[in-house]
Amino acid sequence: MTMDRRTVLGLGGVATAGVVLAPGMTLIAAPPPDKTEASSDQRWAMLIDVNKCDSNCTACTKACRQENNVPLFGDPNRDIHWIRKLEIRDKEHRRPSVSLPVMCNHCENPPCAHVCPTQATFIRKDGIVLVDKHRCIGCRYCMLACPYKARSLVYHETSRNEDSNPEVPIRAKGVVEKCNFCVHLVDDGKQPACVQACRNEGKHAMIFGDLNDPQSEISVKIRTVKTQTIRADLGLKPHVHYEGL
Template sequence: MNKQPKVITGRREFIGKSAAATGGAIAIASGVTLFQVGQASARPADESVSNKVRWGMLVDSNKCADGCNDCVTACETENAWGSGSSDEQQSGASQKAQWIRTVTLKNNLTGSEHQLPMMCQHCEEPPCVDVCPTGASFKRADGIVLVDKHICIGCRYCMMACPYKARSFIHEELTNQNPDVPRGKGTVESCTMCVHKIDRGDGNTACAEACSKAGHNAIIFGDLNDPESNLSKELKQQASTQIRADLNLNTGVRYRGI
């Protein structure tokens, strides 16, 4: 009796076998190629993410120093998308990734200005997930909003849906990537809340670490569901707000001083 061929039922298994057969390169759509750049040190596939935790941040704009860009630089370095990376060298300013950027808010009545970092707000009800036709944009049980590069077709609906302009499209071939943060031409990307660091137990994001190291302490990362976390205590102690709270997205990033 002839043996029946083994059917690959899982996308992860298919991708792994395809990568082995092609030397690590996977063509997932016309003009879209992902490369296996190493084994990421994220949470093991058989270890589920719990909704007991909801990761979030508090940004105190009163503590953001004028002209400071430490959080952006740290994110660029940690995730290999900014200064010195291949995409910045090859792309124009309009195509540069924007995982995090600094913006200035001005009150036209009083003239007061506040500088603050803007990134994916990791909404509880993310519009990017609602409009994604393939399910590439998704929210983990712990509140982190991500993009699955293996099924992203680059339609950019999520970029149009995001009210925070927090997502970018990769136009160019990429080299010298961080093995923990795989990226791919023809796909959309945004702040991952340093998910690779969180899953391996670092307990903080690159932007918050850099802000603390600089002595500003304007960014606090933590568990919104844990009343004993520093983040929850700070939120309880003083008022904070959500950017575009009128959209009722229940963002994971909160701001103070705006």
């Protein structure tokens, strides 16, 4: 028996209808495919609800330090912070003070990448701004260029200990580093460590997702809720958005 074109198409339609589920539902958590690559189909971004963020909570900063082996040297001038908790006060006490985490804003027009003399800092196709530490010469021009104070230089040698995350390298002395949206987790289809920690231990104030997907939680929220970015006047188009600032 031979099937004509119409029958084959009809069978295909039935097969497709069979695997479609309600939106937001997946059958099983599939492992990532063998080969993945950053693509401009995605545009990763973060949304932080300042109203939910508690000034005493440091779940995100702790998780970041643990996940990315961010060293602490014990010298406040030289310690490395990928994510910092800031307290913003109104000088005239008209509004209550707010606490918010600040990190690399993964700008669409990153001044750090523009000034980098070796192209060590670059913007990946999916919008994550990264430092290629193999190329960084430690000139610190990017640290001057960044308006968010998101970057730190590794001033001292670091070493691995039993608590270190083996998936992530430790640091070479004399390179600049910053938040990378936990790129190794994002490439595996997971959420950054701070977002996971905020959901599990904190107040669920952080959302991470794809702005190019109109159905994603973050896209819906940015469309429907009033959000802001820090220093939007600079025209850098940051991709860390804040709600209730």
